[in-house]
Amino acid sequence: MFLRRSIVVAALALAACGDNTRAIEPATPDGPRPPDAPSQPDAAPPLPAGSTLTFGVLETTDLHTNVRAYDYFKLAEDKSIGLERTATLIAQARAELPNSVLVDNGDTIQGTVLADYQALIAPVGCDQPLAIYKVMNALGYDVAGIGNHEFNYGLGYLAQVTHTAFDVTGVNTSGAVACKGPTFPQVLSNVFSKKTDQPIFAPDAIVTRTVRVTTPDGQQRDATLKVGFLAFAPPAIVTWDKRWLDGVVYTKGVQETAPALVADLRARGADLVIAIIHGGLDNKPYAPELENQGWYLAQVPGIDAVLLGHSHQVFPNAASTAPQFNLPMVDKALGSVAGVPAVMANFWGQHLGVMAMHLTWDGTAWTHDPAATIVEARPIATTCKTGQPLACTTGTWATGATCPFATACTGLADKAKVYVDADPSVAPLVETEHQGTITYVKTPIGTTDFAMTTYLADVGEVGAIQIVNQAQAAYVAAYVQQNLPQYAALPVLSVSAPFKSGFQGGNDYTSVAAGGVAINNAADLYLYANTVYAVKVTGADLKAWLETAALRFAQIDPTKTTDQPLINPGFPGYNFDVVTDPDLSYEIDITQPLPPMGQPASGRIKNLTWKGQPISPTQEFIVATNNYRASGGGGFPGLDGSKTIYAAPDTNRDVLIAYIKAHPSLTRAANGAARSWHFTRVETAGNVVFSSAPAALAAAQASSIAGISQLAADDGSGKGLALYAIDLAP
Amino acid sequence: MKYAGFALVIALSACGERTVSTVVPDDTAATLALGRAALHGQPRDLPRARAYFARAAQDGSGAAAYYLGVLAERDPAERIRWLTIAAERGEPHAMFLLGNAYRSGAGVPRDDARALAYYAQAAEAELPAALQTLAMAYRSGELGLAPDEDEARRYEMEAGHALDHPPPEP
Known part of the structure; x- marks a missing residue:
């Protein structure tokens, strides 16, 4: 009953693929590939037993809308990523393996600013495929699975961009079927509508291909090959995207769903069954909600190959020490799980997964010898060592085909990086969306009446840090009020650090000029990929935190007449966490020594007060920070993962962007003057010196940081830095 | 049950x-x-x-060993002992904390190579903080590593991607 219903559902879902000009049974491809010969009519001579076929399965996964080799936050090319380069590998693999299918494993439509642009800023219309789907259509993808990130923008959006009607409560997707979208089928086997108990996508699909086989006499002829697909998303989507999915869909695991679908595909004549899973490998005891079920999926009988994804890894990889690739029954050198060929092709287009399967016709069926399958993940870039490309030191891929880097490293130094060329047909397809995204990133989301820089963050400038703290604190405070009532009475602080404070030289500072503040400026203000974390700490913890941050400074001897450096070179500026809250105040006394190695910092934080009162060691605070710091990054005592009360799904950068959009008129008075810390004043016999950008002096005057003078326009380091002194005298 | x-x-x-x-x-x-x-x-x-x-x-719980380690704040030897057990049991947050300990010489002799090994182990388990640590180390040439912008970028990308599917909190 289920089989029949699922066939009906599959047929309906497939029919719902809008402008899919390529039918599934039989398949006639769209796009820039030579047309297949028509299927053989029944009168064709039977295929002789012993005929062989090399069949290729090509995988991309976790593309996350990285179509161009481009970083939208930095507004710069980034050749290490992008489907436009994977496309070159795809073309080369197809030339090598003319009988092949190209498969995507999901997490496709969300990830870069381009994705947000098309989903939220300039919403893609029903008359346009998404930019990435345009390219995938042109590349002639055969089938795709669905990942967890497909659900990030909600079911209405997903329905529209995949031109699929979901029969679910609360979302009307009836118009979606008429929209433009992928010209290839999308499959999802384990996500069901609560309303109907039916899968919301086709739970399986058969792609029929005309293939060129070699008969035992050495001749070539056409035959028909039916390749069945099933595809799985992580069951936890119902938690991760609770706001869209709770009560609307439910998920099952591979053990509950795969066997019946495999049987269905075989009953419909599938010669091969390929399982696409947006997940990795895990041999924890099986549970339907296990995040990474690839290890279990490979053990379902009747599956000929498994395509993995979701985690960032590359598989096969003989040298990998990743726990998931060192499980029983996993052959990380050859690329198989429980004897079933498996591949995982990294993320953002960095790799193309390639399987070359050797099939033999035994007279009634195609048989597949897993031991003869070659699996590899081919990168779009590689590093040179002694004139050889590390990705293919023999000049060939594992299949024996020439690799594109074969001669690329000749004459190049070690560690030089070489890239495949971008496929020139890709960029023109998405030029409008690409330029639109760039324009969006450059469009001000706010204004600032002051230059927000980190030139003087080490001596008290908060202009580039306070806005980050304000955004983090507001975000955490709102969450706590809504969701953690047991903490609602606690004050919420925030800490952040200057991410760039000149280590690389005069250009290595955050600098947002007065005027418009755009998204790329926000990316300058918040540099790292972090998520917001909130920790609950005591006054003693807070003091220890600030003591550790105060290790940023060397010890100053007030009696010394020669120049003394202000900065402790062993302590990076990105760990100089500061509070920028008008209600919190402290001094840093740099006449106090640094601790002996391995000992905790102490003795430098003086007069730590909250709302004018000394902070007691047991008083509690919530502090907004990031995953790196809260998990122990920087080695701050007591911050070891155990104090986290909230691990947010949102990145600090996105929280900052949202805050600026909500408070678009930034002023020094409101957003750049809350100096919680000062140096303890002390008369010094000599200069206390530090380096900074040449522009720092003007910045000091603009932000009323007193006591700064320039000693030399060039500090002699050759890094474009000037030398300054700070007068600490009372 | x-x-x-x-x-x-x-x-x-x-x-x-x-x-x-x-x-x-x-x-x-x-x-x-x-x-x-x-x-x-x-x-x-x-x-x-x-x-x-x-x-x-x-x-046999690695997560429990991790907690015993972090709760032994005042006893450095006990802290290291439990974190090491947790790391051996595959707990990535413990590996990361041990990386920190060997980096700063807190409770163990300072050892950049061992710190790096622990960070790499936690990074293989996709702990974002460990990936970020390696990114920063390659960018600035820390932990005895030669500065390598390509490696820094690679680890930076992996840290960003890993935020999505980090190892579970202990």
């Missing part, structure tokens, strides 16, 4: 938004959950938490 389920509910609510993805309904998981609940309770009950963690650690 009912008791374990109840404990898991407490653990889930105490952990806020974090899902406990290793939902294994056995006694060790339940004991661990009770330990977390005692640790994060208002008020916190440290002796109780320690007792539960000790019990779960005895049963």
Whole structure:
């Protein structure tokens, strides 16, 4: 009953693929590939037993809308990523393996600013495929699975961009079927509508291909090959995207769903069954909600190959020490799980997964010898060592085909990086969306009446840090009020650090000029990929935190007449966490020594007060920070993962962007003057010196940081830095 | 079973938004959950938490060993001992903390190479903080590494991607 219903559902879902000009049974491809010969009519001579076929399965996964080799936050090319380069590998693999299918494993439509642009800023219309789907259509993808990130923008959006009607409560997707979208089928086997108990996508699909086989006499002829697909998303989507999915869909695991679908595909004549899973490998005891079920999926009988994804890894990889690739029954050198060929092709287009399967016709069926399958993940870039490309030191891929880097490293130094060329047909397809995204990133989301820089963050400038703290604190405070009532009475602080404070030289500072503040400026203000974390700490913890941050400074001897450096070179500026809250105040006394190695910092934080009162060691605070710091990054005592009360799904950068959009008129008075810390004043016999950008002096005057003078326009380091002194005298 | 389920509910609510993805309904998981609940309770009950963690650690839990390590704040040798056990049991947050310890010489002799090895191990388990640490180390040439912008960028990308699917909180 289920089989029949699922066939009906599959047929309906497939029919719902809008402008899919390529039918599934039989398949006639769209796009820039030579047309297949028509299927053989029944009168064709039977295929002789012993005929062989090399069949290729090509995988991309976790593309996350990285179509161009481009970083939208930095507004710069980034050749290490992008489907436009994977496309070159795809073309080369197809030339090598003319009988092949190209498969995507999901997490496709969300990830870069381009994705947000098309989903939220300039919403893609029903008359346009998404930019990435345009390219995938042109590349002639055969089938795709669905990942967890497909659900990030909600079911209405997903329905529209995949031109699929979901029969679910609360979302009307009836118009979606008429929209433009992928010209290839999308499959999802384990996500069901609560309303109907039916899968919301086709739970399986058969792609029929005309293939060129070699008969035992050495001749070539056409035959028909039916390749069945099933595809799985992580069951936890119902938690991760609770706001869209709770009560609307439910998920099952591979053990509950795969066997019946495999049987269905075989009953419909599938010669091969390929399982696409947006997940990795895990041999924890099986549970339907296990995040990474690839290890279990490979053990379902009747599956000929498994395509993995979701985690960032590359598989096969003989040298990998990743726990998931060192499980029983996993052959990380050859690329198989429980004897079933498996591949995982990294993320953002960095790799193309390639399987070359050797099939033999035994007279009634195609048989597949897993031991003869070659699996590899081919990168779009590689590093040179002694004139050889590390990705293919023999000049060939594992299949024996020439690799594109074969001669690329000749004459190049070690560690030089070489890239495949971008496929020139890709960029023109998405030029409008690409330029639109760039324009969006450059469009001000706010204004600032002051230059927000980190030139003087080490001596008290908060202009580039306070806005980050304000955004983090507001975000955490709102969450706590809504969701953690047991903490609602606690004050919420925030800490952040200057991410760039000149280590690389005069250009290595955050600098947002007065005027418009755009998204790329926000990316300058918040540099790292972090998520917001909130920790609950005591006054003693807070003091220890600030003591550790105060290790940023060397010890100053007030009696010394020669120049003394202000900065402790062993302590990076990105760990100089500061509070920028008008209600919190402290001094840093740099006449106090640094601790002996391995000992905790102490003795430098003086007069730590909250709302004018000394902070007691047991008083509690919530502090907004990031995953790196809260998990122990920087080695701050007591911050070891155990104090986290909230691990947010949102990145600090996105929280900052949202805050600026909500408070678009930034002023020094409101957003750049809350100096919680000062140096303890002390008369010094000599200069206390530090380096900074040449522009720092003007910045000091603009932000009323007193006591700064320039000693030399060039500090002699050759890094474009000037030398300054700070007068600490009372 | 009912008791374990109840404990898991407490653990889930105490952990806020974090899902406990290793939902294994056995006694060790339940004991661990009770330990977390005692640790994060208002008020916190440290002796109780320690007792539960000790019990779960005895049963082989890496997460419990991690908690015993972080709760041994005042006893550096004990802290290192438990974190090392946790790391051996595959707990990536413990690997990361050991990386920190060897980096700063806190409770163990300073050893950049060992720190790097622990960070790399945690990074293989996709702990974003470890990936970020390596990115920063390659960018600035820390931990005895030569500066390498390509490696920095690679680890930076992996850290960003790993934020999506980090190892579960212990």
